[in-house]
Amino acid sequence: METDADTKLYALIGNPVTKSLSPFIHNYVFDFLNQNKIYIAHKIDKGNLANSIKAIKALGYGGINVTTPHKINVIEYLDDLDVSAKNIGAVNTIKIVEGKLMGYNTDGIGFLDMLEENEVELRGKKSLILGAGGAARAIAIILAGTQISHLSVSNRTNERADLLIEELRQVNKEIVFSNAFKKHNFREFDLVINATSVGMFPNIDETPIDLEMINEDAILCDIVYKPHLTKFLKLGLERGHRVIFGIEMLIAQALASQEIWQGTKIDKVEIKRELQERFS
Ligand code: ATR
Numbered sequence: 001m002e003t004d005a006d007t008k009l010y011a012l013i014g015n016p017v018t019k020s021l022s023p024f025i026h027n028y029v030f031d032f033l034n035q036n037k038i039y040i041a042h043k044i045d046k047g048n049l050a051n052s053i054k055a056i057k058a059l060g061y062g063g064i065n066v067t068t069p070h071k072i073n074v075i076e077y078l079d080d081l082d083v084s085a086k087n088i089g090a091v092n093t094i095k096i097v098e099g100k101l102m103g104y105n106t107d108g109i110g111f112l113d114m115l116e117e118n119e120v121e122l123r124g125k126k127s128l129i130l131g132a133g134g135a136a137r138a139i140a141i142i143l144a145g146t147q148i149s150h151l152s153v154s155n156r157t158n159e160r161a162d163l164l165i166e167e168l169r170q171v172n173k174e175i176v177f178s179n180a181f182k183k184h185n186f187r188e189f190d191l192v193i194n195a196t197s198v199g200m201f202p203n204i205d206e207t208p209i210d211l212e213m214i215n216e217d218a219i220l221c222d223i224v225y226k227p228h229l230t231k232f233l234k235l236g237l238e239r240g241h242r243v244i245f246g247i248e249m250l251i252a253q254a255l256a257s258q259e260i261w262q263g264t265k266i267d268k269v270e271i272k273r274e275l276q277e278r279f280s
Pocket of ligand 1 (some may be wrong): 068130134158161196198
């Protein structure tokens with residue numbers, strides 16, 4: 001990747017950012033599209049968020065991704081929010097046009113894209129989301145807009161799950177929402193999504209649920225992508241489950257950010273294939 005005086009800047013802001021795969025993914029896309037753009041990562045503390053946004057505007061960045069801990073706090077510095085960010089209440093993508101900052105959230109849409117690519121049928125299906133944090137919220141809200149019949153949430157801190165379920169009930173009256181806290185039988189679920197950080201490096205021997213409690217026909221998704229093969233998915237594969245890797249969602253949400261910045265659809269099939277091969 002070469003830069004010159006016209007190179008357009010893109011970045012990730014968050015803390016920590018050192019282990020992020022986003023620079024690799026986005027620079028790969030810019031190269032693939034033969035564009036004079038570069039993507040870097042900035043470690044930004046909470047106290048520096050306001051100044052960083054000012055700097056990003058002043059330096060003429062084309063767009064940024066936002067990660068922990070700024071996904072909610074960044075909203076006050078934006079000029080407008082897309083419906084995706086409004087619904088989720090958090091921003092992971094900002095597009096900057098003539099100094100105006102527009103906030104989006106591609107976590108949910110990335111998740112749906114990934115299910116679609118894996119030809120997962122949602123109509124009438126029952127889903128279980130493990131977790132009630134930011135990622136779980138984005139996934140739950142997007143699933144609440146689909147034709148699933150039942151959505152359950154289970155979280156270590158039960159009150160967070162209750163709050164999320166209350167909110168989901170306002171989004172769609174057709175779906176049955178429930179709390180699966182302390183439930184011991186998850187056999188009714190067709191789709192089980194780990195949206196917690198359980199199993200993430202360095203705690204790679206942890207799994208968010210006892211697989212024995214799940215129906216063997218259930219499809220398992222993990223948002224954790226480090227390691228690629230989490231304990232949850234490894235045990236799932238051993239039991240014959242169909243599994244979807246965290247890297248697939250990461251790539252899908254990154255490509256959704258790219259389409260926002262590019263202002264047009266991009267040919268994602270080849271990019272995804274190449275990227276997934278590199279990370280698996
Ligand atoms: P993110 O934005 O990545 O979702 P988060 O909002 O901090 O991050 O949420 C992390 C999720 O992982 C939460 O559901 C958290 O459960 P709590 O709400 O009880 O904190 C869950 N989580 C993290 N570590 C966990 C652990 N060791 N066991 C069970 N759940 C865990």
